[in-house]
Amino acid sequence: MGSTKEGTLAARVMRRDPYEVLSVSRDSSDQEIKTAYRKLALKYHPDKNASNPEASELFKEVAFSYGILSDPEKRKQYDTAGFEALDAEGMDMEIDLSNLGTVNTVFAALFSKLGVPIKTTISPNVLEEALSGTVTVRPLPVGTSVSGKVEKQSAHFIGVTINYEQAQCGIVVRVTSAAQSKFKLLYFEQESNGGYDLALQEDSEKTGKVTSAGMYFLHFQVYRMDSTVNALAMTKDPEAAFFKRLEGLQPCEVSELKAGTHIFAVYGDNFFKTASYTIEALCSKSYEDTTHKLKDIESEILRKRNELRQFEIEYRKALAHFQEATNRYSQEKQFVDELLQQRDSIQSSFTVARSIVNTSGSGHYSNGSGSKIPTEDTKGMSPEEEGSSDLKDKSSRKRWFNLNLKGSDKK
Structure with a gap:
């Protein structure tokens, strides 16, 4: 038990600075961090380093570091208080399915089935093929599927x-699966060397009887909901499920597209089987009213998120005060009950009195049990004297009785 704790502590101490691992500065942009991660992930991926056992550990370290710096909230926490802040909140790691063994993949699939959010990375092979430009691109005209x-x-x-007019109006690309397949919708930006670099990704989510994912390029900031943000914290504190719900709202890095050809991809994110899908591209001109509503709703959600952050502070204080008052109530109730019990016990000792019965013509009182209690006339007498006194009384009563009888005979 002690060795396990020591090993865990040593692992924490040995963790390197994520900025150092990715070879980026603290003021690096999200895009610079993303580019550095992809290069290192491809460099150290185990499939490409079968003869180098250290590559697997380096790959995990790179993925771990990117998991921190790619998330605005986690990056802020790390910059403020280091790994301790992240350990307190719990880290949501991304899993590379292509690097998992069969047993681990089964467990991951089971957790996913149970509703536990599991973030998966894109296979390095897919990213490498995209960067090299060796992928086959299928055309999808706007308005078709x-x-x-x-x-x-x-x-x-x-x-x-898309043409200039469509670019000005805005474009929506969405993917649905009637088979409820799990997939990712990806968007790539074209590099100068002819390859494609991943810029956006959306995980499919279940909506009714289908799974779906969408990207919106509408000339205003659009947000996506990351359900895995603070998932561990929410399981520990059910009330956090409400307050942290809007914290998963993350801004999309790209909000508009220019005229030209843009590369998207549907990535099979199922654990064991193929993913069935339908992808379509739409011009938002025919959805102008809906677009304006979306813009208003996005603004309202951001405003509400800021309100909830402040309200959570007030709520936690009120809840702590309520808990304190509830605890005091229980203590006071218990204390009063004990006092009343003590009072009743003392009073009962007074009310249990002996019943006194007076016997006429006798120098004793009966205490109800047949025993005699001496009176003032018999105090100081010996038992023999007390007995003699009793005999005299009986004899006198007898003589008196006999006299009465004799008198009646004479008459």
């Missing part, structure tokens, strides 16, 4: 070409 099935940890690349 295409269906397909993608293998697990694989991707189908889709090219959406």
Whole structure:
């Protein structure tokens, strides 16, 4: 038991600074951090370093560091208080399914089935093929849809070409699966070397009888909901499920597209089987009213999130005060009950009195048990004297009785 604790402590002490691991500065942008992570992930991926056992550990360290710096909230916590702040909140790690063994994949699938949010990374092979530009891109005209099935940890690349008017109005790309398959919707930006660099990703979520994911490029800031944010903290504190709910709202890095061809992909995120999907690209011109409503709702949610942060502070204080008052109530009630019990016990000792019965013509009182209590006339007498006195009384009564009888005979 002691060795386990020592090992855990040693692991915490040996953890390196995430900025150092990714070779980036503390003021690096999100894009710089993302680029550094991808290069290192491809460099140290176990599939490419079968003869180098250290590569696997380095790959995990890179993934762990990116998990901190890619999340605005976790990055802020780390910058403020280091690893201790993250240990207190609990880290939500992303899992690379392509690097899991069969047994671990089964466990991950089971947890996912039970509703435990599990974030998965994209296979390095897919990212490498995209960066090298060796992927096959299927065209998807705006206003149309295409269906397909993608293998697990694989991707189908889709090219959406938009004109200037469509770019000005805004574009929506969405994917649905009637089979409730698990997938990711990806957006790639084109590099100068002809390859594609991952810029956005959306995990599918269950909505009714389908799973879906969407990206919105509407010329204003759009947010996505990350359900895994603070998931561990919420399981420990059910009330946090409400207060932390809007904390999962993360801003999308890209809010508009220019005229030209843009590369999207549907990534199979199922654990064991292929993912069935339908992808479509729409111009938001025909949804102008809906677009304005979305903009208003996004603003309202942000305002409400700020309100909830302040309200949570007030609520926690009020809850602590209520708990304190409740505890005092229980203590006071117990104390009063004990006092009353003591009072009743003392009073009962007075009310249990002996019943006194007076016997006429006798120098004793009976205490109810047949015993005699001496009176003033018999005090100081010996038992023999007391007995003689009793005999005299009986004799006199007898003589008196006999006299009366004789007198009646004479008459």
